[in-house]
Amino acid sequence: MDKFCKECGSSITDSLNFCQHCGHKLEATKEQPKETAVTRVKQTRNYTKKQKILISAAGALLIIIAGFYLWGKSYTSPENTVERFVDALNEKDAETVQELTILNGSSISKAEANALISLAKEDKDSLNLDTSNLKAFSSDNELFTIIDNGKWLGIFPRYGFSLLPQYAAVSIPFDGVASTFNEQEFPILESDESQVVYGPMAPGKYSLRSSFSGEYTEVESDESIILADSYSDWVSHSVELGAAYVTLELFNNHGVPIKNAYITLNKKKIPFDEDLRIESLGPLNLDGSVKVTPTVETNWGEVESESIALEETYYEIGANTLSKTLMDELSEAILLYGEEYAKANASYDPSLFTNITDDMRETFQYNFEYYRGEGDYFSGQLNSIEVDYNNLRFDSDQYISVPAKFYFTSASHREGEKVDLGERIDHTDVEIIYDSSAKKWLINSSYSVDSWFDDNFTAATTLKGSQKFYKASKTAAATDSEGEASSTDLNSDVEETTLNYIYQLVEAINANDYDIVRPYIKDGSSLNTMQQDLVDRLNESGMTQEVISASVSNIEENNGKWIVTTDETIKLTYESGDEETKDYTWNYTVEQVEEGVVLTDME
Template identity: 55%
Template structure:
């Protein structure tokens, strides 16, 4: 039979004289034990033991309560409620904490856009229900998913957002765009088309800016990214700036080497088709000006400056460089002066500004005039040229219309000249002779005694208005009166000698001097000497005062007033009295001597 300690009531070992549990000494009577165990006494605890036991009990209560609270707080239902509250309160940080897109956190700009979308009147996101089932059913831009653990215990639920993409069509390149003032990288960037994404669903304020040399522009717009299938949203970006296009029409066929628009000292080149497809961007308000410049084989052409106010300009190149116009004007004026002189003399060798083909054609005409006694007296008053109508046939051949204004008369040998105004409208074909390094008249079509009232001149050249009297005719004298014939030959000599000196070309006066005469040698030397000195002369007046017959010759006395223009620019006008010897040469008369 078991024995029990009367002190603590625990069973004791019969072989011991003390209680192995509490150490109470057993008496003999006690050692003998009792059949019925004594009543167990309550255990006493120290203060420290009591504190530990109390803390453990409290912790257990807290843990049980915390688990119960956590299981409720982190539940899907409560997570949805907190998310909706964060949207309503515009708590951007909390929205960021409670959302993910493709496993990544969204930015504050995206959180702002998401909240703006949820509050939009179109109800892209329904925040009027806190019921998780309803919320999930009515909002297909996000899905509640488990994402890790809270406190290593509770499932962590976050809203996974459907990624969005924005495709912007840009009016021109180099436009910077921000979403809610934040810059996002582009998924695709092809010149004037740019795709942004992935972005969180949202209602974004997009701010587009451009800063260039010609203008600065900006715009602000709203784009809604709320496609549940992640389909791309397209939008055009509008800015208060545009590009303009230039086309250069080479109307006259100029041999163009280079063409460009000059803007702020910068050269914007035309392409091979003479186009500038996208010039700008800039404000089309006239604040930007551009100057078209065309470099040709014959110099630079600068067209009128343009104040850019349109998105398309067609420019017309219908003129040539001043350098080329000066060259052509010089040869056209020389041709006009030589025209009246050669026709008065019926001598094509006077021409120096024409091709050999033209000279031969004129000589055929003059042979006819001589044969049939047709004479010409006249002067060149002016020449009108329309360079806007000039056309290139190739780089060394052009055609240009011109009006030649003469005071002239064409008459028979037995008639007196009846001078009147005459206007010849012609199309001049002019070629560049590389060997002689000068332009020459190669063709003069439509010569006639008519006026073109529709002619518009871009340049007017003043003629010398020097009257060239008709010379002798081969078959008939210029006048039936011998004295008149002698007088005419003498005056032609005087005027043409000055022309020969000025042009350094003795051939101009040669028709009026007998080749083997003393005068011939003297005047050849005179022309060479004065031309070499650079002197020019002008006949102010020339009059035959007396004609005296001397056997087979005539002694002709003249009064002459000649202006001398020295190479230095100084001028001197002198009066002369000369006696010329004029002899018959069978077909007419010519000068042989001077005293």
């Protein structure tokens, strides 16, 4: 006859004296009245010795069997089973935990048993291990149920714990990530490129190891995950591997025409697409250990940028697109233009330019005619040019704008006036085009800009000028009817050479290099010996000099020589740091030689 629990109404196994569902203890069944015993007179029977031994042995066996039965019944009782289960959890006895637990009708693995032990130890809220109240023990633990688990030794009812299946929904940063739980692989219930669901597995606290091995990187992570959901729902967990797919976008800062672009990663070239992007590269480590090196190919050669240590998933790369070849070519064109600018302006002769476009030559022609008509003249020299290649821009495949600063020592003056030289800085935006027929760069324009230019200007290179001085002359390029150089030409050459000598002598003193001024002095002359000694002597004293101003006040021709009178203002800086400015008036002797005119003496 079936028994039912008065507490919860569930069916109870006949052999139990409690409800296996709620733990309610059953009332003992009333015993039936015993029949009246009939008194019988026993007759005495005599046994042989052998029979007595057999009887004794049988009695002992019956006692042993009865004792074993009582022990077995107690050992396999629900109360004892609960005690043994809790003891196994507390003592980290994974073998016993395996013996006493069932998951979906099968025994659990050692990895699962250890996870359950860890859960019991470290997460007290998930399991109630108080065995003093069997009813509370059964009702408070939602992760397992006490069940009848067959017979022990085919005799005793055996009880166990049916575990609630758990599922781990692991979010992965990219496809191909493999995960183990306590170093064991578990079945995959379902998966896609962003999530893998593992299970069923026993409740517990697991050591989750996730790993990935790909073309560019190998990464792994060790984390903990607790699977203790009382509804057997998926437990979500996001894996952090320190690696991800990376997108790279090349930004052409200068607008240089790019033929090809790629990065180098682990000695492998990976090209940018036509939009100069590389999408979803990787997965890659993002701890800075992986480096990529961008390279662009232009008409002026390959340009390699600095390597990038990857730590983010997106990079906008301002790649270097200016090759040394291109910058050298542009520097040469800009420097030549600066030198010819001083020379052409001094003589108002646009034909002296050799690397400007026809349009720009017409502009200079117009300007020169205007200045000549106004009686305004230019005298000066190019000292240096600073070029800001950082802000260079290609306006098309051939037009380039380059910010530049031209440093002159010069003066604008009227004819016959004393030339008061000073520093002049032209802030310009130089437009350069490539003449494919002539195969060279030409200056197309040089626009002056305002003071805001300095805010963004950073000199990437400084080009040193010749510092050759050009004296203003209305007829510097004129010749007489026989094609011979006119006297005006010679006077202009004498004046120009004298002024160049003054500036270059100071440069020679400061650099302790007499060869800087040697071209303006006749070898073997008294001035040669005098100034060679002067350079050595002033350098030893630690003095440096600076030309504040220099002008020619008079030129007299005498027997094929010229006596040139100059007014000079020179700043002297002594080794101590003290400074002094002095005015000088000198008379130089200038002679004509085969190469031109040179200085021979001074007084």
